Amino acid sequence: MTHPVIHRGLQVIAGAERLIAGLSVGAMAVLLCADVILREVAGMSLPWAQKLSLHFMILAGCLGVSLASSAAGHLRPEVGDQILPKRILQGIVFLRELTTAVFCGYFAHIALAYVQQSKDFGDLNVITGVPLWVVQAIFPATFALMATKHIVFALFPSTRPVRAGVH
Amino acid sequence: MSLGLALAAFLLFGLIAGLPLFLLMGVVAVLCYSLQGNAELSGIVEDIYFAADKEILLAIPLFILAGNLMTQGAIAKRLIRIASALTAPLPAGLGVAAVLSCTLFAAISGSSPVTLIAIGTMMYPALVQAGYKPGFAVGLLASAGTLGIIIPPSIPMIVYSIMANVPVTDMFIGGVLPGLLLASLLMIYAMIHGRGMPRGRWSGEEFLVALKTGFLSLVVPVIILGGIYSGFFTATEAAAIAVFTALVIELGFYRELTVPAVWKAMTDTTQMLGMIFFILLFAVSFNKFLIIEQVPQGLVEDLSAVITSKTGFLVGVNLLLLAAGCFMDIMSAILVFAPLLTPMAVHYGIDPVHFGIIMIVNLEIGYLTPPVGINLFVASAAFKQPLGDVIRATLRPMLMLLAGLALVTFWPALSLTLVHLK
Numbered sequence A: 001m002t003h004p005v006i007h008r009g010l011q012v013i014a015g016a017e018r019l020i021a022g023l024s025v026g027a028m029a030v031l032l033c034a035d036v037i038l039r040e041v042a043g044m045s046l047p048w049a050q051k052l053s054l055h056f057m058i059l060a061g062c063l064g065v066s067l068a069s070s071a072a073g074h075l076r077p078e079v080g081d082q083i084l085p086k087r088i089l090q091g092i093v094f095l096r097e098l099t100t101a102v103f104c105g106y107f108a109h110i111a112l113a114y115v116q117q118s119k120d121f122g123d124l125n126v127i128t129g130v131p132l133w134v135v136q137a138i139f140p141a142t143f144a145l146m147a148t149k150h151i152v153f154a155l156f157p158s159t160r161p162v163r164a165g166v167h
Numbered sequence B: 001m002s003l004g005l006a007l008a009a010f011l012l013f014g015l016i017a018g019l020p021l022f023l024l025m026g027v028v029a030v031l032c033y034s035l036q037g038n039a040e041l042s043g044i045v046e047d048i049y050f051a052a053d054k055e056i057l058l059a060i061p062l063f064i065l066a067g068n069l070m071t072q073g074a075i076a077k078r079l080i081r082i083a084s085a086l087t088a089p090l091p092a093g094l095g096v097a098a099v100l101s102c103t104l105f106a107a108i109s110g111s112s113p114v115t116l117i118a119i120g121t122m123m124y125p126a127l128v129q130a131g132y133k134p135g136f137a138v139g140l141l142a143s144a145g146t147l148g149i150i151i152p153p154s155i156p157m158i159v160y161s162i163m164a165n166v167p168v169t170d171m172f173i174g175g176v177l178p179g180l181l182l183a184s185l186l187m188i189y190a191m192i193h194g195r196g197m198p199r200g201r202w203s204g205e206e207f208l209v210a211l212k213t214g215f216l217s218l219v220v221p222v223i224i225l226g227g228i229y230s231g232f233f234t235a236t237e238a239a240a241i242a243v244f245t246a247l248v249i250e251l252g253f254y255r256e257l258t259v260p261a262v263w264k265a266m267t268d269t270t271q272m273l274g275m276i277f278f279i280l281l282f283a284v285s286f287n288k289f290l291i292i293e294q295v296p297q298g299l300v301e302d303l304s305a306v307i308t309s310k311t312g313f314l315v316g317v318n319l320l321l322l323a324a325g326c327f328m329d330i331m332s333a334i335l336v337f338a339p340l341l342t343p344m345a346v347h348y349g350i351d352p353v354h355f356g357i358i359m360i361v362n363l364e365i366g367y368l369t370p371p372v373g374i375n376l377f378v379a380s381a382a383f384k385q386p387l388g389d390v391i392r393a394t395l396r397p398m399l400m401l402l403a404g405l406a407l408v409t410f411w412p413a414l415s416l417t418l419v420h421l422k
Helices: A004-042 A049-070 A079-083 A086-121 A132-136 A138-155 B003-017 B021-035 B042-052 B055-072 B075-087 B093-106 B112-129 B134-149 B155-164 B168-193 B204-229 B235-254 B259-292 B295-306 B310-327 B330-347 B352-366 B374-383 B387-410 B412-421
Strands: none
Touching: A004 A049, A004 A138, A004 B055, A004 B235, A004 B259, A049 A132, A049 A138, A049 B042, A049 B055, A049 B259, A079 A086, A079 B003, A086 A132, A086 A138, A086 B003, A086 B021, A086 B042, A132 A138, A132 B042, A138 B042, B003 B021, B021 B042, B021 B259, B042 B259, B055 B075, B055 B112, B055 B155, B055 B235, B055 B259, B075 B093, B075 B112, B075 B204, B075 B235, B093 B112, B093 B134, B093 B168, B093 B204, B112 B134, B112 B374, B134 B155, B134 B168, B134 B352, B134 B374, B134 B387, B155 B168, B155 B259, B155 B330, B155 B352, B168 B204, B168 B235, B168 B352, B168 B387, B168 B412, B204 B235, B259 B295, B259 B330, B295 B330, B310 B330, B310 B352, B310 B387, B330 B352, B352 B387, B352 B412, B374 B387, B387 B412
16 A cells, blocks of 8 residues: 555656656757758857757756656566566566666766766856756756655555556 | 676676666666776766767657657658559559558658557558458558668667767668668568459549648658758758658648647657667767777677678678567667677678668567567557567568568668768
8 A cells, every 4th residue: 555645746756857858858849940940041040059959858868767767668678577477576576676776876876976076167068158067967866866766666566657568 | 706797697687677778788887987997986977978968869859759740640641641542553552552651751750660650550440441451461560660760760870870980861861772672672562462452543633632632741751851861951950850840731731730749749759768868878888988998899809700701790790680689679789789790890891881771670670570579569559469460460571671681781882872972
C-alpha cells in the first residue's frame, strides 16, 4: 500500500518536467526556424540562435531522460526479463531500481562538484553570455530527480511505471 | 579484485538485471576514468556537457518533432493517396503503394518506427480490405517501415556522423540511392508475391486530384533533401525547416492537426530524445577514452593479422552487425561499434561514408530480427497480430533487404556517387 501523496508527488514532478521540456523543445524549434527564415527572407540572422537553442535542447534532453524514468522508457537489456523465473525477477527489479538510484545519486554528486567548479571559474558562453553553470546545473538536477524516482520505485513497487512499449 | 573484473561483473549484473543502458555506459565511463588514474571524476560531466554542446545534435529532436507532427496530421494520408493513384495499374498496386508511401514518408521522417506507424496504421486496413493476406500486409509494412532510417533524413545517420566524425550531409546524400534500391526491391517483392491480386485501373483524374490535394506533402521532402543536397541548409537547419513546413502545411492548409496534438508531438519528442540523450553523451565520453588509449588502432593491428582482405573484413562486419542487430537497438549498436569499426574500415580502404551506409542497412535489418526487432513489436501492437506471425511474415521481405545489403556492401558507387557529385 503506497501513500497517495507519493503517487501524487511523482505525477506532479513528471508533469512539471513535461511542461518545461515541451516548452524547451518549442523554444528551440522557434529560434532555429526564425534564424533560417530571417536569413533567407530578410538577409539578417540571429547569431546566438543556435547556441541558445542548444541550451534549450540540453534542458529538454535532460528532463526527457528523467521523463523516460517515469515511463519506464529507458533502453535496457531485457534478457533477464525473459529467462528469469517470476519470483527471482521481483527481487532483481528491486535491485535494478536500487542500483539505478545509487548510481544516479553518485552522478548527481560528481555533476554538482563540476557545476560548482564551473561557477567558481565564472565560465560564460561567449555567444549567449549565459553563465555555463546555469546550463550545466540541469545535469546534477536530473540525476538527483532520477535518484529520487528510482528509490521510490525500489521501495514502493506499486509506483513503478509500466513500460510504454512503442519507441 | 582488479578493475577489469569489477567491470565485467557489473556489466553481467547489468545485463541480467536490465539496468538502463545510459547507466551502464556511465559506469563504464567512470571506470575508464579511474583506469587512467584520473582523480577528477567530474571530468566525465565536463565530457558529457561538451558532447551535448554540439549544434548537430539539434537536428535529432527537430527531426523527431517533424516526424511526430506529420504522424498526427494529414501529410501521411495525402502521400498515401498520391502513391495509391500512381501505382494502381501495377500488379499488387496497393502493396507497391504501401512501399512507395513509406519511401516518401521516410524522406521526411528520420525514424523507422515513426514511418511504420504513420503509414502502416492507414495502409494495413486498406490492404486487408482489398483482399491482401494480413501476413503479407504486416510483413511488407514492417519491412518498408525500416526505410525510415536509410532514406535521409535519418537520426541514426546523425549519430553515426558524430561518432565516426563524418559530415552528416555526406551521410544523408550517401543514403539516397541505397534507400531507393531497397525500396525498389521491396516493390518487386510486393509485385511478385501479390501478382494474383486484381489490378486497379489507371485514372488520370484520380491522380490529378491526389496530386492537387497532396502537392504540399510532396514539397516537404523536396525542400529538406533539395536544401541539404544544394548546400542551402545544414542538416540542423533542414530539421528546423522540416518542423516549420510541417506546421505551416498542417495548421495552415490541411487543418487536421489540433493544438493539443502539437503539444503531444512536443512532449513525445522530449521523451524520445530522453531515451537516447544520456546514452549518446556517455558514449561520446567513452569514445574519448578509447581514442586516448588508442584502442581502435590496437584492434586494427590485431585484426589485420587475422583478416587480410577487404572482402573478408566486409563479410565479417556484416555478420557481426546482423548479429548485433538481433540483440541491440540501433542507437546502442552505432554508439558501440562505429568508433571501433570505422577506423578498421578506413584501414581496409573503405570510405567512412560507404561504411556508415553499410552499418545503417545492417542495423535497419535489425529492426526485423528477434528478440529486439523494434518494428516487429510496433507492427504486432499496431496491427494486433501475434508476434510469432509478424516474425514469420517479415522473413521473405527480409531476404530482399539482405540482397540489397549485399549490393550496398560490394558496390561502393551506390553510396558514394552522389556524394562525389556534390
